[in-house]
Amino acid sequence: MKETFENCIRCTICVENCPVFKVNPEYPGPKQAGPDAERFRLDGIETVDKWITHCTQCKRCDFACPYGVDPSKLILNAQIRYVSKHKKTIPQLLFSNFHYIARLGSFFSIITNIITSLGIIRKLFKLIGLRSDIPFPQFRFKTLQRFRKKSVKTPEYLSNNNQLKKRKVAFFHGCYLNSNAPDEGRMIIAILEHFNITVAIPNQVCCGLPALGNGDLVKAKGFAKKNSKEFAKYIEQGWDIIYSCTSCGHTLIYDYPEILDTKEGELISQNTWNLYEYLLMLKDNGELNFNFTALDKVISYHIPCHLRGRGVPYPAVIIFKEIPNLKMNIQDIDCCGFSGSYGFKEKNKETTDTLGRIAVESLEECKPDIIISDCGACRMQISNFTETQIIDPIQVIFDALEL
Amino acid sequence: MKYDIAVIGSGMSGLMASIYLAEQGLNTAIVSRGDPICSVSSGCIDIAGTGKKTLDSINNFPEEHPYNKVGEKGISYSIQYFLNIMKEEGYDYTGNFEKNRNILTPIGKHRVTSLVPFPMKHADIGKDEAFHIISFKDIKDFFPSYIRGVFPDTSISVFNAGTHTTMGIAAKMDNKDFLSTFITWIKSQKIKQNKIGIPAVLGITKTYEIIKKLEIETGKFFFEIPTLPPSIPGIRLYRSLKSIAEKKGVSFYGSAEITDFKKEKDRIINITIKKPGRPDYVNADAFILATGSFVSGGLFLDKNIFKETVFNLPVYSPVEKEVFNQDFFKLGHPIEKSGILIDNNFNATESAYSNLFIAGSILANSETMKYQCGHGMAIATGIAAAKSAKEYLK
Numbered sequence: 001m002k003e004t005f006e007n008c009i010r011c012t013i014c015v016e017n018c019p020v021f022k023v024n025p026e027y028p029g030p031k032q033a034g035p036d037a038e039r040f041r042l043d044g045i046e047t048v049d050k051w052i053t054h055c056t057q058c059k060r061c062d063f064a065c066p067y068g069v070d071p072s073k074l075i076l077n078a079q080i081r082y083v084s085k086h087k088k089t090i091p092q093l094l095f096s097n098f099h100y101i102a103r104l105g106s107f108f109s110i111i112t113n114i115i116t117s118l119g120i121i122r123k124l125f126k127l128i129g130l131r132s133d134i135p136f137p138q139f140r141f142k143t144l145q146r147f148r149k150k151s152v153k154t155p156e157y158l159s160n161n162n163q164l165k166k167r168k169v170a171f172f173h174g175c176y177l178n179s180n181a182p183d184e185g186r187m188i189i190a191i192l193e194h195f196n197i198t199v200a201i202p203n204q205v206c207c208g209l210p211a212l213g214n215g216d217l218v219k220a221k222g223f224a225k226k227n228s229k230e231f232a233k234y235i236e237q238g239w240d241i242i243y244s245c246t247s248c249g250h251t252l253i254y255d256y257p258e259i260l261d262t263k264e265g266e267l268i269s270q271n272t273w274n275l276y277e278y279l280l281m282l283k284d285n286g287e288l289n290f291n292f293t294a295l296d297k298v299i300s301y302h303i304p305c306h307l308r309g310r311g312v313p314y315p316a317v318i319i320f321k322e323i324p325n326l327k328m329n330i331q332d333i334d335c336c337g338f339s340g341s342y343g344f345k346e347k348n349k350e351t352t353d354t355l356g357r358i359a360v361e362s363l364e365e366c367k368p369d370i371i372i373s374d375c376g377a378c379r380m381q382i383s384n385f386t387e388t389q390i391i392d393p394i395q396v397i398f399d400a401l402e403l
Numbered sequence: 404m405k406y407d408i409a410v411i412g413s414g415m416s417g418l419m420a421s422i423y424l425a426e427q428g429l430n431t432a433i434v435s436r437g438d439p440i441c442s443v444s445s446g447c448i449d450i451a452g453t454g455k456k457t458l459d460s461i462n463n464f465p466e467e468h469p470y471n472k473v474g475e476k477g478i479s480y481s482i483q484y485f486l487n488i489m490k491e492e493g494y495d496y497t498g499n500f501e502k503n504r505n506i507l508t509p510i511g512k513h514r515v516t517s518l519v520p521f522p523m524k525h526a527d528i529g530k531d532e533a534f535h536i537i538s539f540k541d542i543k544d545f546f547p548s549y550i551r552g553v554f555p556d557t558s559i560s561v562f563n564a565g566t567h568t569t570m571g572i573a574a575k576m577d578n579k580d581f582l583s584t585f586i587t588w589i590k591s592q593k594i595k596q597n598k599i600g601i602p603a604v605l606g607i608t609k610t611y612e613i614i615k616k617l618e619i620e621t622g623k624f625f626f627e628i629p630t631l632p633p634s635i636p637g638i639r640l641y642r643s644l645k646s647i648a649e650k651k652g653v654s655f656y657g658s659a660e661i662t663d664f665k666k667e668k669d670r671i672i673n674i675t676i677k678k679p680g681r682p683d684y685v686n687a688d689a690f691i692l693a694t695g696s697f698v699s700g701g702l703f704l705d706k707n708i709f710k711e712t713v714f715n716l717p718v719y720s721p722v723e724k725e726v727f728n729q730d731f732f733k734l735g736h737p738i739e740k741s742g743i744l745i746d747n748n749f750n751a752t753e754s755a756y757s758n759l760f761i762a763g764s765i766l767a768n769s770e771t772m773k774y775q776c777g778h779g780m781a782i783a784t785g786i787a788a789a790k791s792a793k794e795y796l797k
Contacts, residue, residue, distance in 0.1 A: 011440070012443055013437065015570070015632075016570065017438065021568070021571075025565075025566040065437045066700060253679050311676075358577070
């Protein structure tokens with residue numbers, strides 16, 4: 001049983017799971033954009049037009065398909081071909097290079113944060129196809145990379161000192177945690193060290209997903225190659241890779257060995273762990289105990305699509321079950337509609353906002369004290385529709401550990 | 404991870420089995436390759452046959468039919484269990500499993516079924532009954548003129564929802580402002596009849612509130628007419644059951660292709676799920692196989708050799724050769740009898756695994772199309788296999 005798109009029996013289950021199809025009548029859904037159109041593409045007929053860029057690459061169709069077809073991969077390839085044949089839009093160029101923007105943005109954070117909130121610049125945003133009505137993420141000067149140089153030792157240093165713990169992890173933080181949310185990154189490091197794990201922050205660039213999502217395969221491959229080479233060194237010395245950003249994680253595990261096709265891709269894919277999956281594994285092995293203190297809170301957990309796509313029981317949820325008094329509501333039916341750079345583009349505004357409203361409404365049904373989500377982009381989107389505090393799950397664990 | 408029970412398959416039988424087991428306090432996981440066929444179904448629960456009384460039909464089923472392994476008491480218990488959990492979830496089903504009823508289909512013909520979701524409560528249209536149809540501008544695959552062909556007195560009005568798919572319209576219905584506009588428009592139509600039929604788009608999540616509001620504000624009775632997939636009542640059925648399972652603590656492994664399993668003497672110890680990255684291993688003391696028949700991928704036919712796709716169990720089939728003969732599309736083709744034979748404990752008869760229980764349409768001799776017993780048999784055998792598995796674990 002070779003798993004190809006020819007296995008598609010047109011059952012429409014993927015379409016039932018597509019957030020964009022639900023709210024945007026211009027998008028024909030993953031069945032037609034994926035396997036149906038692929039049959040024409042095999043004959044060399046390019047059946048793609050601008051509508052192909054309506055797909056957010058949330059991967060819900062891949063996850064839902066009972067026949068092993070991955071419509072999102074077919075669509076991604078068509079998107080890349082479409083973009084390569086047309087002049088790139090400014091937002092596409094910008095977000096393909098988000099890595100550099102984030103690095104520059106952080107370095108000049110005081111200036112960039114002022115500039116991106118200026119009315120005139122916001123108008124310029126709109127002119128080039130970016131949304132001017134939602135806040136641009138704020139950059140932080142003290143990035144995780146800068147933080148590392150002071151407090152977290154490099155592996156070279158650690159290898160020469162007998163300070164290595166039994167468990168050693170190399171942290172793939174990605175752009176958002178590095179430049180926009182370094183406090184959460186520091187909490188992750190503190191928690192790992194609390195559990196007696198050695199943490200290193202290797203030199204790293206963007207995982208490549210924004211470039212991939214904006215049709216720049218060459219750039220994405222460049223990023224992937226750099227990261228693979230660096231992280232493979234750690235794996236070979238017995239380190240594990242952990243990630244917290246679910247989209248970076250999905251890219252490392254699913255795309256590095258496949259579409260981004262790096263030499264060390266398979267090695268990276270096999271040895272990369274979701275932060276909470278890793279903690280659970282250690283707990284199962286009897287290597288750690290959480291010993292949480294009680295938290296009297298009602299939490300609504302927005303599951304990012306790319307965590308859902310891992311296809312394992314949500315690891316943070318299993319950990320949260322050990323926190324006394326915590327009440328939890330899980331929301332994984334509705335995508336928030338943001339999808340990273342997708343949500344910043346003016347052309348996607350209606351799709352993004354309609355989905356965001358639906359998701360937030362269902363998140364707030366249980367009247368939560370706080371909303372949590374692993375994904376920085378999801379959090380940004382949700383905060384546009386609610387006054388409820390929204391945080392990274394790591395902060396809840398941090399509080400329950402009383403660190 | 405280690406569980407008491409792993410259920411393979413997230414269709415009707417797998418979900419029912421896992422809900423029952425989790426409620427009994429067992430640590431339960433569902434391992435599934437993708438969303439099930441019930442999410443594209445009409446959402447109605449067929450019990451048996453097309454006659455007035457379902458139990459009369461079941462009494463006439465051949466002895467080897469899986470219903471006979473469950474027994475009348477078992478069927479009654481499991482269906483009542485299904486009705487109770489759905490009521491608790493707020494997506495009520497109407498009907499008595501001992502009786503059949505009619506619902507109106509988009510081509511104007513009746514379809515016989517037994518239990519219907521509450522939006523189809525009034526869908527049993529009498530021969531001379533007057534009703535009105537509301538359709539939507541440009542909606543795909545719904546032609547009210549088919550219905551008027553059978554019921555000539557039917558009047559039709561068409562609403563412009565600004566989108567043309569059932570998913571799109573249903574999502575809009577969940578929005579209060581859209582619903583208000585829709586209700587105002589209905590009032591302006593001055594509909595005379597008391598009953599209004601509408602394609603099944605009355606909300607994805609807020610159906611109860613929507614129908615209540617429609618009935619209070621217009622004073623009419625509304626009934627949904629099932630559509631081609633995307634089928635909203637099918638989505639509601641699947642998502643309700645999945646949500647019940649999640650609330651009872653069932654763990655879900657999705658997009659999970661099982662590539663291997665480990666056995667020890669007569670027991671299955673674990674299954675391997677292969678996907679990019681590290682494989683996942685699901686360990687359990689007992690397993691329930693509910694992977695469905697050919698369409699769902701539980702059975703596979705390769706050059707006249709029948710295979711069970713997870714554990715390579717022996718498959719019974721009366722078909723010897725020439726499966727794709729000219730009678731292939733006729734009801735009652737012997738291929739429909741293919742499947743796994745079971746004993747009274749729901750263990751596969753010719754397999755050596757004592758901790759593996761079988762449920763749903765993968766069972767041999769179920770012939771769900773011919774006997775019109777699909778969802779009903781899935782529910783009954785799902786619960787029955789779960790009970791056997793629970794007994795085994797004691």
